[in-house]
Amino acid sequence: MNQPNLVELNNITKKFPGVTANDQVNFSVRPGEIHVLLGENGSGKSTLMSVLCGLYSPDAGDIIIRGTKMQFRSPRQAINAGIGMVHQHFKLIESFSVAENVILGDQSIPQVLKMHQIKNYLTKLSQRFGLQINPSAMVWQLSVGEKQRVEIVKMLYRGSQVLILDEPTAVLTPQETGELFRTLREMTATGRGIVVITHKMHEVMEIADRVTVLRRGRSVATLEKQQINQQDLAWLMVGQDILRQEKKKIPPGDKHVLELKNVHCLNDQGLPGLTDISFTVHSGEIFGIAGIAGSGQRELAEVIARLRPVSSGDVLINNQAITGCSPRQAIDHGVAMVPEDRLGTGLVPNMDAMDNLILKSYRNKSLRRGPFLNRTLTREKVNQLVSRFEIRLNAPDAPVKLLSGGNLQRLLLAREITSDPQLLIAVYPVRGLDIKATEAVHNLLLEQRSKGLAVLLISEDLEEIFKLSDRVGVLCDGRITGIRPADATGVEEIGLLMMDAQNQGETTI
Numbered sequence: 001m002n003q004p005n006l007v008e009l010n011n012i013t014k015k016f017p018g019v020t021a022n023d024q025v026n027f028s029v030r031p032g033e034i035h036v037l038l039g040e041n042g043s044g045k046s047t048l049m050s051v052l053c054g055l056y057s058p059d060a061g062d063i064i065i066r067g068t069k070m071q072f073r074s075p076r077q078a079i080n081a082g083i084g085m086v087h088q089h090f091k092l093i094e095s096f097s098v099a100e101n102v103i104l105g106d107q108s109i110p111q112v113l114k115m116h117q118i119k120n121y122l123t124k125l126s127q128r129f130g131l132q133i134n135p136s137a138m139v140w141q142l143s144v145g146e147k148q149r150v151e152i153v154k155m156l157y158r159g160s161q162v163l164i165l166d167e168p169t170a171v172l173t174p175q176e177t178g179e180l181f182r183t184l185r186e187m188t189a190t191g192r193g194i195v196v197i198t199h200k201m202h203e204v205m206e207i208a209d210r211v212t213v214l215r216r217g218r219s220v221a222t223l224e225k226q227q228i229n230q231q232d233l234a235w236l237m238v239g240q241d242i243l244r245q246e247k248k249k250i251p252p253g254d255k256h257v258l259e260l261k262n263v264h265c266l267n268d269q270g271l272p273g274l275t276d277i278s279f280t281v282h283s284g285e286i287f288g289i290a291g292i293a294g295s296g297q298r299e300l301a302e303v304i305a306r307l308r309p310v311s312s313g314d315v316l317i318n319n320q321a322i323t324g325c326s327p328r329q330a331i332d333h334g335v336a337m338v339p340e341d342r343l344g345t346g347l348v349p350n351m352d353a354m355d356n357l358i359l360k361s362y363r364n365k366s367l368r369r370g371p372f373l374n375r376t377l378t379r380e381k382v383n384q385l386v387s388r389f390e391i392r393l394n395a396p397d398a399p400v401k402l403l404s405g406g407n408l409q410r411l412l413l414a415r416e417i418t419s420d421p422q423l424l425i426a427v428y429p430v431r432g433l434d435i436k437a438t439e440a441v442h443n444l445l446l447e448q449r450s451k452g453l454a455v456l457l458i459s460e461d462l463e464e465i466f467k468l469s470d471r472v473g474v475l476c477d478g479r480i481t482g483i484r485p486a487d488a489t490g491v492e493e494i495g496l497l498m499m500d501a502q503n504q505g506e507t508t509i
């Protein structure tokens with residue numbers, strides 16, 4: 001019964017310039033358990049796990065692995081001790097195959113071992129845990145869900161006894177999440193210990209054997225399964241009630257801010273990405289797009305922001321066609337977007353927060369002095385944004401890639417919303433955000449809606465879609481399979497439209 005802990009972290013302290021990311025934190029992993037690590041954005045979760053996996057060395061405290069005190073000088077030493085981590089941002093090499101990525105850096109492989117033997121082994125290993133991967137596929141061809149499976153197989157291949165997953169479901173569809181959870185259970189059944197970082201309460205309720213809550217770098221509680229309930233967790237995390245704003249019943253304006261007329265486009269593989277898309281979004285309306293990931297959501301956002309050419313059809317803003325416009329001209333027409341890939345296309349990772357915040361307004365005359373930026377005025381404006389959107393910057397001139405996931409997201413939203421757009425395209429706007437930040441973003445979107453902004457909300461979370469949207473359009477395989485007023489439909493109907501059940505006789509229920 002009383003097996004020793006796989007991992008014990010005792011009084012871990014880790015400081016960065018201007019912030020104590022972990023302050024004397026205690027944490028342990030038992031064999032066969034899923035231990036959820038919970039906390040607001042910036043509370044120190046990723047840092048604590050990076051200490052455990054040898055990426056950071058702690059300023060103080062002990063790491064004890066199966067009873068032995070260890071000091072990791074590199075992730076390799078942690079891997080050798082059986083600790084594997086799948087990071088928030090994946091670390092695969094795109095131009096290598098799956099198998100090459102998995103064995104990368106493994107010096108124990110005998111030179112004579114043939115690639116096909118390795119591939120066979122990987123196939124068996126992945127099947128054992130219900131992880132579908134193709135060892136011969138090239139990584140650049142894979143979806144995010146598949147890349148994540150490769151990362152997990154890589155850690156299993158290296159003999160991880162403790163697997164740490166940093167927000168693994170943030171990028172997954174509900175179906176993929178279900179598969180992942182089944183895989184995790186398979187792994188705990190072999191005595192492995194799992195740490196999962198997540199912001200989603202229902203996932204905590206579903207998978208946690210224990211929960212540890214961090215707040216501002218400190219551990220505030222560790223709860224056993226039978227002690228876990230949602231209200232207490234929310235309180236422990238933020239120390240206050242979460243204000244939930246309901247959607248006010250206000251009729252949308254009659255101005256057509258966005259109109260798509262029979263839009264067709266190709267996807268990255270040169271195949272039809274969108275087929276015959278037509279809909280309108282009014283001023284003061286949130287139009288939600290529901291759909292399984294990869295149904296054309298990205299293409300839709302890109303076509304409207306003019307980042308992707310249309311093959312036929314028209315995109316109109318305020319009744320003016322912008323189909324031939326550049327992205328810059330689309331911005332000038334009032335189109336703002338919070339893209340899916342924050343660090344890739346939304347922000348410049350190596351620039352500081354100020355430069356990122358003014359990235360789109362540097363042409364604004366009020367911020368300039370002659371041809372130059374007025375640094376004092378700009379700094380003032382940036383300070384206002386930082387406090388209004390509660391962005392936690394430790395060092396204002398540090399590159400934004402060092403910010404926690406949630407703070408990155410706030411930065412991006414702050415910039416887009418304050419650019420005074422006519423249309424805001426919000427692609428998975430709360431992905432990776434904690435509950436408080438999620439409510440803040442939702443409130444912000446509802447507030448902007450009542451001021452007359454047109455919002456195109458793209459989300460996989462039906463609860464979010466129903467909470468915010470006035471109308472819901474469903475994307476399936478690049479087509480709109482239905483548009484419904486949100487208060488005259490339900491999750492079931494939308495779910496069927498997501499699978500396009502009406503058009504596939506045999507799957508109609």
Ligand SMILES: Nc1ncnc2c1ncn2[C@@H]1O[C@H](COP(=O)(O)OP(=O)(O)OP(=O)(O)O)[C@@H](O)[C@H]1O
Nearest residue numbers: 016021041042043044045046047402403404405406
């Ligand atoms: N390499 C780094 N250099 C400087 N500061 C850092 C670094 N990594 C993290 N921080 C800071 O340490 C604090 C904790 O960050 P961490 O990434 O651990 O938070 P988190 O709980 O994982 O948040 P999120 O839910 O947003 O991912 C934050 O204030 C962050 O800005």
Ligand SMILES: [Mg+2]
Nearest residue numbers: 045046088405
């Ligand atoms: Mg994190």
